[in-house]
Amino acid sequence: MTPDSILPADASEARRTILRDVLDDGSLVEEDGGRGSFRELHAYTTGMANPLARIRVGADPLNIVGAIARFVWMVSGSDRLEDIAFYEEKVRSYTDDGLSVPGSSYGKRLFNAKPGLNQMAGVIKELQKNPSTRRAAAVVWIPEDAVRASNDIPCTFGLFFHIRAGELIMTTVMRSNNAFTLVPYNFFEFSMLGEIVAADVGVPFGRYLHWAASMHVFDAQAAPAAATADRTDSPAVEMPPMPSGDALVKATSLARFEQKLRNASTFEELRTLANDAH
Secondary structure, eight states: OOOGGGOOSSHHHHHHHHHHHHHHHOEEEOOSSTTOOEEEEEEEEEEESSTTOOBOOSSSOOOHHHHHHHHHHHHHTOOBHHHHHTTOGGGGGGOSSSSBOSSSOHHHHHHOSBTTBOHHHHHHHHHHHOTTOSOOEEEOOOGGGGTOOOSOOOSEEEEEEEEETTEEEEEEEESOEETTTTHHHHHHHHHHHHHHHHHHHTSOEEEEEEEEEEEEEEGGGHHHHHHHHHSOOOOOBOOOOOOSSOHHHHHHHHHHHHHHHHTOOSHHHHHHHHHHHO
16 A cells, blocks of 8 residues: 555554545455454554654553563564463463463564574574575464364465665564554564664664555444544654664563563672663
8 A cells, every 4th residue: 555665754654644545445345244344444554664663642542561562572582371461461361271372472483483494583694694585584374273273363464584785684474464463563563673773784674564465444443543543642662773783682682681670580690680781
């Protein structure tokens, strides 16, 4: 829908534009059971011309604690339910066994799909070796997802990274995307991941692209989605750029400290860990 040369400027503009496009031009799909009917656009492209401007502010701000928790959980390579349910209680409805999150655990699939298999480290290595490569990609979807019965089939299909004109372009490909509830978090967590790659390769993060096979808004969410689309928000907050050179190492360290801080048993232990993390 949106050529990558004329992307929304930031996360705030992107969200308003996506919601308005889906509500105005989306086809109505009647669903039997499940979450009910929804409006949908197929093969929808959006993104951010400035991928560091990822924190939406204003009357309907991004839940920054939840957004950072999702990012840290991703980098940790974990699929443990309790690691993310501590911050997002609603994720408990997606587990099949009460222990793990089988599909939305993107970090497990990207950073720890098998022992020693870190797709993101592979992406960085490929781009460092050949900046013009078309092979810098990472997959979330696996063949089993097409046939297994589960409460949680991943919405994300995979990621692509290209260096063109000296800048990194990241593309996220989604099987399914809820424009009202999930797009802001997807923009945050995946653009953070793209910035890690850019920082470790040593190039600016030029732009973030986001493609969804089904971009949709459920009818039950149509009224608040329309109010958000019609609201004039402030521009999204631009985060300072990550230090270059060892961003992936630092992100992994962040995830380790988060786990230790969350499980600290005494105030003294918490204070020591906080000082070490700082």
